[in-house]
Amino acid sequence: MHITDDFCRRAKPKPGRRVTVYSDSETRGFCLVVTAAGAKTFAARYTLKDGPEAGKQVLATLGPYLGRDGKAVAMFRAEAAKAIGDAARGIDKAAKRAEVRRGSTVAQLCERYLKEHAPAKRSAEMDRRRIDRYILPAWRHRKAASISRADVRTLLAPIEFGDKAKKLPPRPYEARGVLALVKKLFSFGIDAEVVTEHPCARMKIATPAKARERELSSAHDLRAFWALTDGDRYMPAAYAAALRFQLLSSARPTEATGLPKTELDLDADEWTLPAARSKNKRPHLVPLTPTLRAIVDAQLAAETAQKAEAEAAGDEFTASKFVFPATRGGKFTDKCRKNMLDAALEAYNKGAHKLERFTPHDLRRTAETAMAAAGVAKEHRDRVQNHVDNSVGGKHYNLHDFKAEKLAALQTLENYIRAKIDPKGKSNVVKFPAKAG
Known part of the structure; x- marks a missing residue:
C-alpha cells in the first residue's frame, strides 16, 4: 500500500497484534508502525551490511505521526530513504546511537552550556527557562549522544501544535525558540566534544513564521x-x-x-x-x-x-x-x-x-x-x-x-x-x- 496522510489517519492495528507494521509500496523500507494502543510512528526497515550483525534486519524509528498534514509523511519518507541508503553503504546511524554507553547526559550538557556559553548571550535568562521547562523534564537522564531527530520532533510537537489532553494551545513561536535553543545546545556540544552528531541540523518548524503586526499607535x-x-x-x-x-x-x-x-x-x-x-x-x-x-x-x-x-x-x-x-x-x-x-x-x-x-x-x-x-x-x-x-x-x-x-x-x-x-x-x-x- 502507498503510505499517505489519509492512510495514516485511517490505519488501525490488526486484531491480536501488539504492533502492526505497514510497508510503503513507493519507498521500499519506509513503514508506518501502529501499536495496539493506537500510537503511530514512522520507521525505516533495512538490513545491516557489515559487522558482526551483518544480515540482521533493523526497524529504526524516525518520528511520530501527529495527524497534521501531508508534509510529515513526505519528510519522513525522505528520511527513511536516506537511512536506507546509508545502511546500503555500511553506515548504520541507528545502531551507532544504540551503542552509546558512556558520555555526558543531557543534564550535564545543559549545565556546561549555561555555565560556559550562555552567560555571554542576551538570551541567557530565556535559555535557562526553556531548558528547565522543556528539555530537562524530557531528556534529563538521557545520554546527549543518544538524542535523535525523532526525539527533537517529539519534544517540539506538543509545543508547536498544542496538547489537547493537557489543554495547551499551539505555540509555534515558542516551538521555534525551543528548536533554536536545542540547535545551539548541540552545536556547543560538538565544539565541546560531548557529541559527534547534530540531531536537528537544518530542522525547521512546520508552521510558517508570521511577523507580528501588533502596535498601539491608535x-x-x-x-x-x-x-x-x-x-x-x-x-x-x-x-x-x-x-x-x-x-x-x-x-x-x-x-x-x-x-x-x-x-x-x-x-x-x-x-x-x-x-x-x-x-x-x-x-x-x-x-x-x-x-x-x-x-x-x-x-x-x-x-x-x-x-x-x-x-x-x-x-x-x-x-x-x-x-x-x-x-x-x-x-x-x-x-x-x-x-x-x-x-x-x-x-x-x-x-x-x-x-x-x-x-x-x-x-x-x-x-x-x-x-x-x-x-x-x-x-x-x-x-x-x-x-x-x-x-x-x-x-x-x-x-x-x-x-x-x-x-x-x-x-x-x-x-x-x-x-x-x-x-x-x-x-x-x-x-x-x-x-x-
Missing part, C-alpha cells in the same frame, strides 16, 4: 495603555513606569526594564546603553526627554522615600542598582514581566474599556510606527532604535552620536503620543511635563 490603544500603566493599580508601579519608559525611549524590553542606575548621566540627561547590553554589541546613547527624565526622577524619589520610611522604623534598607527594581531590588525576569502584563490586561479588560493583548516588544514597534506617522526620517528612527548601519561609513567611520537628532525624534514621539491621548490638553489623568519642541 488613540484608543494609547489611552488604554496609559491607564493600564497608571501607578500600581494593575501592576507594580516600577514595572508600569518601566513600560512607559520603554515606549517613550523606543528601547528593547530588557534594555529598559533592566536599566542600571550606573548607565544614567542625569547631569547631561543621557542614558548610555553599553555594548555588553546592546543587541548589536555597540554602545547606544539615548537622550532623555523631559518625560523620560521625569519617570527616572520619580523612581529615584520613590526609593528615597522607601529608605526614609525603613530607617524611621529601624529597619535595614538596601538600595537597588536598578532604576525599575523588582520587589526584592533585583530586575524583572522575562517570566515575571509576562505574567505581570498578562494579569494586568486581564484585570483591566474586566472594566468598561478593553485593550487587546500586547507584548513589551510591541511597544518598540509602536514607537517606530508613531515616529514614522509623525514624520521622523527613517535615518533618525533607525538611530533612535539602535539599528545597525551596514554601510562602510556607518560601520567604520561615522562615530557621531546623533544626540540632537535622537532627542528631536524622541520629543516628536512624545508629542505624538500626547496628542493622541489628550488631543485638547485637558485631561487630569495624562501627566506629561511641559510640552517641548
